Amino acid sequence: MVALIDKILEPIHKLGLFALERFQALGRAGLFLISSLSWGGPGSAGFKDLVIQIYSIGVRSLSIIIVAGFFVGMVLGLQGYTILSDFGSQSALGTMVSLTLLRELGPVVTALLFAGRAGSALTAEIGLMKATEQISAMEMMGVDPLKRIITPRLWAGFIAMPILALLFSLVGIWGGAYVGINMLGVDEGSYWGNMQASVEFYDDVIKGLIKSLVFGLVVTWIAVYQGFNSMPTSEGISKATTQTVVLASLSVLGLDFILTAIMLGSV
């Protein structure tokens, strides 16, 4: 009788354990974030590390961001022109391209590319540090690995992401202009003029920046956490890298909906 009850209760027990584990992981990730965010500011020992990390996360992502931005802008110009010319309002092409890029595609596509390009590299790097016991060695020497490894990377992601997103949107708008004006014959004045009339600096540019700040923090957070908590084996690292890209992409898309809802709701 007892055995039967145990058998019935077992799935419930497992479900509870599963939920508890998720909550515990979330709590651990939260504590991890809080304890690695505090930073001495410029001039402190970690500043040099921060510069190195901005270089490897931000500067080396520039080429992919700029090329992707240009192509996304060109496609938007092409698609937008076809749709808008049905309504005889090709002159709104600049408005459409710029608002789409600034509000949505700039922050989101940059964050997705960032997760693939920089996030996975971060996870693999930290995971490998763990597998080769560099992190344990640091702890033995009395160096806090959170401060030494995680903090500069988190801040670098936080700083680099908005800049990358801005450049993405900017290049995209010029890409749209190139296709619209030079190839499809939209009037140059109406492209820029209508864009300037309808894009608001605070409502569109700054809100897009806020989005990319949030995405930058979330993507880097997931990447370093996954690396730091990976199994120190080659299989564990590959799993953690995959997890980073999957989780980061999903969180970016989910958060984007929430952020958009908040921003549009508070107009």
Place this chain on the structure above:
Amino acid sequence: MRTRLMELAVGAFIVMGIIALILMALRVSGLSTADAGDKYTIKAYFENLGGLTERGKVSMSGVTIGRVSKIYLDTEDYVAVVEMEINKSMSTLTTDTSAAILTAGLLGEKYIGLTVGADIDYLEDGGVIEDTQSALVLEELIGQFLFNSAED
């Protein structure tokens, strides 16, 4: 040497970000850097604005010469008051200039079109345009049409 290059690259990266932000502000969102010094304000009273908004264009013969700076309701006469900032270079608007609320295209936004008159005096800062024509409101037009056809 290598860290120097790296620092240079990061510096350039951050400067690029700042330049991008400035370009966004000036070129894309059209925040104007022009100060109030080269503008003057005139007023006009309208029965109905029909969807004119602040920052709307003020144009003459299709050329933009200013922007709508403020819209409010005159609580004594219950008419809409539109304040417009006009570029100083267009300081020769005569006192009998007329203003009409027009629509850009079929579905476009509302703007104010000015037509210059023949008077010899010019509007000054704070001057009022007397001759105004309200926006065409489709419902009123249809109502009028139905009223007239019922009379016939």
